[in-house]
Amino acid sequence: MGDLAHKVRLALVLALIASATLSGVPAVASAQFGIASLSAQLTSSQAGAHADFSSSLALDTEALGNPVSQLRTATFALPEGMIGNPQAIERCPVLTFEELDCNRNSQVGELSLTAVQCRGASLPLQQPAEAGTRLLVVSDAHDFCTGEAGSAITVGSGASAQTTAIATIVNETTLELDAPLEHSYAAGEDVTHIANSATEEFSLFNIEPTPGHVATFAASLLLAQVYVEVKVGPEGRLSATISETSTVLDVVASTVTLWGVPANASHNAHRCNEFFECAPASTEPAAFMTNPTSCDEVPSEAVTVTSWQGEVATKTAALPSMTGCEQLAMSPSLTVVPSTTRQSSPAGYELALRVPQEESPYGLATPALNSVSVTLPRGTSLTPGVANGLAACETSQFSEDACPDASRVGSAEVTTPLLREPLKGSLYIGAPTASEKYRLFMRISADGVALDLQGQVQASEETGQTTTVFADVPQLEFETLKVDFFGGPSAVLANGMACGPATSGATMTSYAGQVASASSTFSIDEASEGGACLSNAPFAPSFVAGTESAQSGRSTSFMLRIARTDEQQDLAGFTTHLPPGLVGLLSSVPLCPEPAATDGECSHASAVGTATVAAGAGPSPLYLSGPVYLTGPYDGAPFGLDVVMNAAAGPFDLGTALVRSRILVNPSSLAITIASSPFPQIMGGVPLRLRSIEVDLDRAGFIVTPTDCTPRSIDATIQSSEGADTEVSTPYQVNGCASLPFTPTLAASTQATASREGDGASLDVDITKPAGSGASIHTVQVELPSQLRPRLTAIQHACLAAGQLVSLASCPSQSRVGVATVTSPVTAVPLSGAIYLVAHGGEALPSLVTHLEGQGLEVDLEGQLGISSKGVITTDFESLPDAPISSFDLTLPRGPSSMLGASAPLCGKRLLLPYTFADAAGLEVKGRVPVSVGGCPRHASSARRPRRRHGSRSAAKDGTSDLRKARQR
């Protein structure tokens, strides 16, 4: 452009400004502020190409051609995926720009402004104007302009209207025309000037960006500067804002043009400085603007304008869809590095995704990533321990950049050509939603630019393997995307148990449709406690169990602790065998019925304690607790335990874990076995990695200690998740047995209607004991009165035991020789059942087996028959269960199958039944009670005054009885 043109442009700019300044009369807004037109153009629709982009905007004007309101700001939201790389173009320092001395290499495009030169005006004639006159009288002559640009006016209307030019403004009210009027005009007829505007183009320079912006472009209008500030929206969309437009300009239209390759020679004619001096670039061409890389969407631009009067208007313009996406290519790589390569240890994980960018100015850019999915090695999983002190960031908090520190679980870093510095920020745990349990919020920022990304961690419900997904990633050029999950005791992730290579994989999908994969491998090569990696993890959990009180015969609480170290196999279940005598008083607890037990919805009334588990690898596992309920029958066992644990950890609710256990009761010793069902190993995709289990049965009055002080043990078999079993044991012994009171009593009776043959004779024996106190009866020996003898006919029908086992269910009915009832606080109902005469072939003397049932419990008591050399028949119960009982009633009735017969008429005879009780400590209580014979004539009754029972411990203490005989066994 020549010097003349230069001067013309300069004059035009000055005229634009001067006229606007001088006109100074705000127009009466009869129309609304708005955008009349918007158009966007690309010089190429090739996806990823570096084409020139231009956006043209025209504002609505009123009838006289004036803008409705003066433009204050115009914000251009560039099409999604359209990006610019200001780093590739030389930047002009702000001071240099202000000195109008920017290097031409820093020019990135042009700004075209169209502004009103002379505002439109319409005033009525104040006085009639005769044909031939050159003077017009109006109310304010300064509403009109003179000169080439704005002097044209129209006088009158219709057919007589005359258009001419103003020669000069004579005074405040008088205009002088270039030519005389051809018609006469009455006062009041309009003198009208339609606004005329001029367009001028200005160079846009890439200057140092103002804070908060990725780029700032600026154009100088000599007396005013126009700044175009570019920033990245939260969604990654670029927006360019022309702000604070000078009020000296009545802008009615503008065009912003950003060049794809600024140094391209095609722009030489437009590469001009503030003094309109144009020249070629003196630098190597570099790509600046890049087309979107998605061919699926119709790119669009949205413009929002505001006026100084506060009005806002928006308009959208579509661009042609991109084409040629298939020509784009990407070759990403993945690096996954854990902070430690120890087995089963909490670990930080650094995930780095690198996407090399194609930077050739005349090539096609690397397509933007649409989604990234990184699957960590099998074994690496979320760890429950992360929930310790963890909070979740609500979506609203994330939007406001107000995520709590407690929700921060990592850091993130993104490198993009848009910015000189990497975007850095944090990774937060997002509050779970119904569809996404583990959400990740990533907020990264740099230079005032902030980007929000939302991702999620998908955890396999079966294996716990995690896949981190970021979908709908902003269409920005990411060179690297690095995510660093914190390590340490509360790390989000934990390494797996398996030694050797651990491979992560990533799948990336571009907006252009390309799908690429990458992988990264590290090696688990060290044991969790240090040393060589353990290919076969050991399993040697610790086991402690016992009661709070070691005092015999006391109500107490029971505790059980199982724990393992990190390097061991996970806990999966246990079966524990309690020593005889350590029992629960079932009568004190309402059993949780079905279906509540199956549903894990037992009422508090059935609670007998609490269970606590520690879950997760590392030194800071997560502790979860829940109540333990006593249930009715479960899985073939008469009773069960329900452990209901709400696995709510921090912000996560992994669900409710219900672990049921069977309570088996040994029918001979009443010893309790608790067998758990398999523990859940994974919940909500989070492997629990159970570290310890604590069970406390502490309901008041439920657990009672043994009354047998024999050293015993609490044994258990603990199962691992790998199928290993280990046997463990802890010693258990109570004390104070010798000081327990022991005061059982016995009464016996029979009926006078007794015979040798026929229905034989009956015998009732009632043993009573103060309920729930004192030592349990360990052994009982009773001796049949000589008048009552077993019958061969009964012996012939005894139930034959096979070896040590007898199947009472298959015993002949004739072998049922009696019934028994036991009342005990152990059960809510008395135990009762039949007494069987059991033969052991030629191996042993027959025995009386009492099979008691009640409340689902089955108890077998066996008394051995004996015959002394004098033919005395005795029955010995040699090892009765150590359980509190209040009564034991035994009846051998008359009948065809009666076990007993009377060797002689009973009335008038003195029948005595000697007995001996002993507790576990060896204290014996001996006596002989008369057997009362019912039904005898009064004078022949055998009832005698009972002989004094002797041998009570209390009597021994005060020395009032010398008959007491204690025998330590």
Place this chain on the structure above:
Amino acid sequence: MRRHAGVLLMVALLGAACPASAATAQGTQAGVAFVPYRLGASTTVVISFRLGGARQATLSPLTSVEMRLPEGLSAGLNGLGLATCSAATLRLDGPGGCPVDALMGRGSATVGVPLGGETVTEQVAMTIVMAPAVQAHTTLLFYVSGATPVISQLVFQGSLLGGSPPFGAQLNTAIPLVTGLPGAPDVAVTGMRAEIGPKDLEYHKRVGGHTITYSPEGFGLPRSCPRAGFRFAATFKFANGAEESTSSNIPCPTG
């Protein structure tokens, strides 16, 4: 534990009745005696046996005893067993349920009741009654009953048959197998002493509208004694098929 007190007592009693006894190769002893032992007079025949220790150890119960009585002993019962009693009556009511005139004699038996690992020896009383004839043979019922240590009752049958020289009548006694404790050996009779005859018997009869008590006559001894004495023999059969026999002579009475 085994108890032999009963057996020893029985042997003592046999001795008092001038018995003749013989032993089998297995030690089983059998004997016959007459009480009183006066030629040509009515007598009570005392038959006894005791299984040898070796035999008892086998725990195989005795199933029958065939006792061949001396020749010359009157085959008729001479007013003994004027009434009969059935086995059912005995089982239900015991000997008390039988007519007194059915009573043939008394005795005792030793029974081994295996109970588990030991056999309880029980000394039981025995009552012998006349039963209705079976196949025209004189039939006796043996009722044994014990109470210590186990109440037991057993009824078995004997037949008095004609004999052939050198023996006279033959008493065949079938001892049924009596089960004891299931899985254990059967109850076994290991010894017996049976007195068949008028000794200690009191029969009743109506004379002149009154019931009088008298002693029946029973067996009659011949007036002369064979030179070698009265010969008898016994055969014992056991459940396992074993069989033992013995024979001997009862010396003629002296004086």
